[in-house]
Amino acid sequence: MLYNIARGFITLIALGIGTTAGYYLSNLGLAVVENVESYYVLGVVGGAFALIGFIIAPWVIAKVTKLVGWAEAKLQKTPTQDIVGGAIGLILGLIIAVLLSPSFSRIPLIGDYLPIISSLILGYLGLSLGVNKKEEIISFFTLLPKLASREKASRGTKKDNYKVLDTSVIIDGRIADICKTGFLEGVMIIPGFVLEELRHIADSSDLLKRNRGRRGLDILNVMRKDPDIIVQIYEKDYDDIQEVDSKLVRLAQDMEGQVITNDYNLNKVAELQGVQVLNINELANAVKPVVLPGEQMVVQVIKDGKEQGQGVGYLDDGTMIVVDGGRKHIGQTIEVLVTSVLQTAAGRMIFAKPKNGDKKSSSNQLDDEVNAIG
Numbered sequence: 263m264l265y266n267i268a269r270g271f272i273t274l275i276a277l278g279i280g281t282t283a284g285y286y287l288s289n290l291g292l293a294v295v296e297n298v299e300s301y302y303v304l305g306v307v308g309g310a311f312a313l314i315g316f317i318i319a320p321w322v323i324a325k326v327t328k329l330v331g332w333a334e335a336k337l338q339k340t341p342t343q344d345i346v347g348g349a350i351g352l353i354l355g356l357i358i359a360v361l362l363s364p365s366f367s368r369i370p371l372i373g374d375y376l377p378i379i380s381s382l383i384l385g386y387l388g389l390s391l392g393v394n395k396k397e398e399i400i401s402f403f404t405l406l407p408k409l410a411s412r413e414k415a416s417r418g419t420k421k422d423n424y425k426v427l428d429t430s431v432i433i434d435g436r437i438a439d440i441c442k443t444g445f446l447e448g449v450m451i452i453p454g455f456v457l458e459e460l461r462h463i464a465d466s467s468d469l470l471k472r473n474r475g476r477r478g479l480d481i482l483n484v485m486r487k488d489p490d491i492i493v494q495i496y497e498k499d500y501d502d503i504q505e506v507d508s509k510l511v512r513l514a515q516d517m518e519g520q521v522i523t524n525d526y527n528l529n530k531v532a533e534l535q536g537v538q539v540l541n542i543n544e545l546a547n548a549v550k551p552v553v554l555p556g557e558q559m560v561v562q563v564i565k566d567g568k569e570q571g572q573g574v575g576y577l578d579d580g581t582m583i584v585v586d587g588g589r590k591h592i593g594q595t596i597e598v599l600v601t602s603v604l605q606t607a608a609g610r611m612i613f614a615k616p617k618n619g620d621k622k623s624s625s626n627q628l629d630d631e632v633n634a635i636g
Contacts, residue, residue: 269319276315280308341454341497343396351392355384397496423448424519425540428510429459431522433478436542441491446540451519452482454497455509511535550579553612555600561614562595563588577612586615 359381366376425448431437432452440446460482464475486493500509507528514521520538523529532539553559561583563573573588585591585598598614605611 265323268323269316272319272322273312273316277308277312279315280311283307283311343495343497344393347392347394347396348389349392351388351390351395352385353388354392355386355388356381358388359384397494424451424514424517425449426451426453426510426514426517426519426521427456428521428523428525428528429456429463429478429506430524430528431542432456432460432481433463433474434524434542435477435481436546437522438481438485438488438491440542440545441485442488444490446522448519449492449494450485451494451496451513451517453510453513454495455499455506457482457495459506507531511537546579547610550581550610553600553603555602557600558597558617559583559600559614560595560597561585563591563593565592581610581612583612583614586613588616591616 359377362380362384363377366380367374369376425446427437427450437446437450441450460475460478462475463471464479466472466475482493485491496513498513500512503509503512507525508531510521510523510528511532513519514532514537515535520540521528521532522540522542523532524542529539529541559577561575561577563575563585565574566572566589567574567584571587571589573585573590573592575583575585575588577583583598585596586601588596588598597617599617600612600614602613603610604613
């Protein structure tokens, strides 16, 4: 059905072209036979063109279909940001060309052709600049609704407000909740190579890795749907660098931004290269409630400690509590009295004893603490 409609449409176009050509031929007096009326010329030439159009219509349809398929395949492989940026740049270039056309048309001889030439040149320049500057253009249009809803006009995307997220912090998931609280400002940058790594993890044959990868993708979807969180996918890759961590550091340097991570090694490498790092684990340790010696708390003893007679439990935030004499209370929830608190590189440890238990000497208590962290 569509094929027949397209063929008929091409035939009609050919008929229109032939009729126009016949009209000009009759006006020029080029009729082959004298005294032949002009409408005969129109009919003959128009019919000939219509017949030619009907004959070549299948070839034209095949070529157009192939061209459309090729263009569709190219567009599917082209990142969305490139398409949007290029379209915006093309539109702006054509608008500028239209505004300049009245001035160009006044130029003698070539004035009729300059608007066409300027449209082609400015349209191409706009398309090229739109693709190359897509991040800035899309960031600008993304911020417009947020700028309109807030009184501060300085809400724009500054370079020092770029936050580059790595794979570990996305899988961790706490970044979404932290962004919702408003403690992190600026644009959350999701590099394309991090998305690719997440996709590989989500497709892993290992069940645990697959679940972690899918959790990371779910977290990204939650962040992108939140109107209060500015998320930007950054497609640029560094083909000369193989390691994802090294690419993250290079990207943060180029954008003059900060890296958000949970990875201890990435933290140290980035700091050595002068890139500021925001570590979620350090933030979590900083906001844990302060516990002082002498305070009482309730804890469930779940396993043996490293030293004889010790039991180990955990608070809701994951802080380890070493209970002196708690081994006999494994599996029980008991009241304990805090004796000391130690901050280590791995986190904070709390030493306690059962509230109604026997007291140890201070020297023995110190030995237990040293052995527990040793």
